[in-house]
Amino acid sequence: MLLQQLADGIATGAIYGALGLAIVLVYRASRTLNFAQGELALLGAYVSWQLTAWGLPIWAALLASMGVLAALSVVAERVLVRPLVRRHQALPLIIVTLGLMIAINAVVGWAWTYQTKEVPALFGSGAIEVLGVAVSRQDIGIVLTVLVVAIGLGVLFERTPVGLRMRAAISAPESAELSGISTGRTMSMGWAIAGAVGALAGTLIAPELFLHPGMMAPVLIYAFAAATLGGLESPPGALVGGIVVGVVENLAGSYLPHGSDFKQVVALVIIVAVLLLRPQGLFGRREVVRV
Amino acid sequence: MSLLSVDIAAAGYGPATVLRDIAFDVPAGGRTVILGANGAGKTTVLRTISGLCDVTGSIRLGGDELVGLPPYRVAAAGIAHVPQGRGTFGDLTVRENLLVGGATRPHRTAAMDADRWMDRFPRLAERSGRPASGLSGGEQQLLAIARALMSAPRLLLLDEPSLGLAPKITTDLFATLDELCAETGTAMLLVEQNAQLALGIADHALVIESGRITMRGPATELRDNDDVRRAYLGV
Numbered sequence A: 001m002l003l004q005q006l007a008d009g010i011a012t013g014a015i016y017g018a019l020g021l022a023i024v025l026v027y028r029a030s031r032t033l034n035f036a037q038g039e040l041a042l043l044g045a046y047v048s049w050q051l052t053a054w055g056l057p058i059w060a061a062l063l064a065s066m067g068v069l070a071a072l073s074v075v076a077e078r079v080l081v082r083p084l085v086r087r088h089q090a091l092p093l094i095i096v097t098l099g100l101m102i103a104i105n106a107v108v109g110w111a112w113t114y115q116t117k118e119v120p121a122l123f124g125s126g127a128i129e130v131l132g133v134a135v136s137r138q139d140i141g142i143v144l145t146v147l148v149v150a151i152g153l154g155v156l157f158e159r160t161p162v163g164l165r166m167r168a169a170i171s172a173p174e175s176a177e178l179s180g181i182s183t184g185r186t187m188s189m190g191w192a193i194a195g196a197v198g199a200l201a202g203t204l205i206a207p208e209l210f211l212h213p214g215m216m217a218p219v220l221i222y223a224f225a226a227a228t229l230g231g232l233e234s235p236p237g238a239l240v241g242g243i244v245v246g247v248v249e250n251l252a253g254s255y256l257p258h259g260s261d262f263k264q265v266v267a268l269v270i271i272v273a274v275l276l277l278r279p280q281g282l283f284g285r286r287e288v289v290r291v
Numbered sequence B: 001m002s003l004l005s006v007d008i009a010a011a012g013y014g015p016a017t018v019l020r021d022i023a024f025d026v027p028a029g030g031r032t033v034i035l036g037a038n039g040a041g042k043t044t045v046l047r048t049i050s051g052l053c054d055v056t057g058s059i060r061l062g063g064d065e066l067v068g069l070p071p072y073r074v075a076a077a078g079i080a081h082v083p084q085g086r087g088t089f090g091d092l093t094v095r096e097n098l099l100v101g102g103a104t105r106p107h108r109t110a111a112m113d114a115d116r117w118m119d120r121f122p123r124l125a126e127r128s129g130r131p132a133s134g135l136s137g138g139e140q141q142l143l144a145i146a147r148a149l150m151s152a153p154r155l156l157l158l159d160e161p162s163l164g165l166a167p168k169i170t171t172d173l174f175a176t177l178d179e180l181c182a183e184t185g186t187a188m189l190l191v192e193q194n195a196q197l198a199l200g201i202a203d204h205a206l207v208i209e210s211g212r213i214t215m216r217g218p219a220t221e222l223r224d225n226d227d228v229r230r231a232y233l234g235v
Helices: A002-030 A037-053 A058-086 A090-112 A137-159 A161-171 A173-178 A183-209 A216-230 A235-255 A259-277 B042-049 B071-077 B094-101 B107-120 B122-126 B137-149 B167-184 B195-201 B219-224 B226-233
Strands: A127-130 A133-136 B002-013 B016-027 B031-035 B054-061 B079-082 B155-159 B187-191 B204-209 B212-218
Touching: A002 A037, A002 A058, A002 A133, A002 A137, A002 A161, A002 A183, A002 A216, A002 A235, A037 A058, A037 A090, A037 A183, A037 A216, A058 A090, A058 A183, A127 A137, A133 A137, A137 A161, A137 A183, A137 A235, A161 A173, A161 A183, A161 B094, A173 A183, A173 B071, A183 A216, A216 A235, A216 A259, A235 A259, B002 B042, B002 B187, B016 B042, B016 B187, B016 B204, B016 B212, B031 B042, B031 B195, B042 B054, B042 B079, B042 B155, B042 B187, B071 B079, B079 B137, B094 B107, B094 B137, B107 B122, B122 B137, B137 B155, B137 B167, B167 B187, B167 B195, B195 B219, B195 B226, B204 B219, B212 B219, B219 B226
Parallel strands: B031 B187, B031 B204, B079 B155, B155 B187
Antiparallel strands: A127 A133, B002 B016, B002 B054, B204 B212
C-alpha cells in the first residue's frame, strides 16, 4: 500500500516537476514568474485532445501540441513580455502573466466548453509488477517520458553550442550580447522549450485528472512548490522538487486525517517553509551581493 | 583608410546626453587610448560604439554603418568589447568562456582556437573545467581578453582592464596585451585610468572632459604634454 502510494506520488510528481521545469526555464530567460505557465499547459492538453478527436494518434497529437505551444509561447514572449523585460518593469510583467493566465483560461472555456473531456492515456491501461508492487503502466510511462525529456534538455544545455549560448545569456546578458549572442533569441528559445515541456505536462496529466478548464490551477501551485523547492534557477532542482512534492502530497492525502482536504495545503506549506528556511532552495546558490 | 570612424553628434542613455561632438578615427591595427577623469564619458564612448547607447551620428567599421545595429550584430561585424570589471561569465567554465567568445564563428573553429589559447596560457588550461568565478582578478582579465580575441575581431574595445588589479599584475597584463595585439594585428581602443601604462602601448591618445574631446595627438606627444602630465600622470 505504501509502495503503491510512493509510485503514484513519483508519477504525478514527475509531472509537477515538468511544469516546474517550464517555470524555471522562463524564470532563467526573463527573470519573471510566469503565472500563465499552467494555462499554457492546459491549452497544450486541449490541443492534444482536439487532434486526437480529429483522428490523430495520441503520440502524434502530443508532439504537434508541443510544437504549437512552443510557437505560441514565443509569440507571448515577443509581444507581451520582452518590451517589459527590456524596460525592467518587474511588477507589470507579473501582472501581464496573470492576465495571460486568465485570458487563456477564458479562451479555452469558450472554445471547448466547461464539460470534462477524456484524453486517451498514452501508455495503455494495466499494471506491471515491479519489486512485488503492481505499478500502473501509466505511472511508469510518465516517469520514463519525463526522464527522457529531462536528459535531452540536460544534453542540450550542457553539451551543445546552442545550450552554451543560452547559459551565457543567463550568466551575463550584456557580455553575451557583446560576444555576438542575440539575447532576444535565447530568451525566445527558453520560452519555446518551456511551452513545449508544459504541453507535455498538461497532456500527461489530463488522463489522470479529466480535462476541464480548471484542471491546471492546482497543478500550477504544485509546480511552483516544485520550482521553489528546487531553487527556481535549477532545472534538475525543479524535477527533484516536483517528485518530493508529489510524494508528500500523495502520502499526506492517504495517511493524514482528512488528508485529501489538505493536499493543496501541502504545496503551500512547502513554498512557505522553503522561503523561510532556505530561500535558495535545494539546488540554488545563495545570491552573493558584493558591496 | 581608417578602420573605425566615429562621428557622434550626441550619445547617452535615454534623455541623459553624455557625449557631444565626438569624432575620431582608429586606423587598421592602430591603438588609441582614451584618457579622462571619472565620469567624463570614456566608458560611454565604448558603449556607444557597441550599440548599447542611444546615439545620433555615424559610426563606421571598414565603411559599414554600425549605428542602429543591436550589440550582438556589432560584435558579429568584428568588434570585441571587454566591459568594465565583468568581462567573464562566472558560472561558465574557463573553456566555455572561450567558446562563448567564438560564438560568431563556426563551433569547430572556435573549439580549436580555445585549445590554442589554453596551450598559450597554462594558467587557463589548468582551470579549464572550473567556473571562471574561481580565477584571480588578473586571470579573469586575461581570460576576458582571450575570450574577446576568440572572435578574431578587427577591433578590440577594452574598458579599464587594470581595474582592481595589483600594479605588478597590471604591468604584466599590458605586456601580454601589447604582444597579442601585435601578433594578430588587431586594432585597439582602450579606456584606462593608468595613463602611464596606456600611453606606453598606444600610438594615439584622446582626452575627454565632460563628454567632449579636449586634446588629441600621438601618444608620445601627449605623454610629454604638461597638462596631461599634471592631470593624468601625477607628475
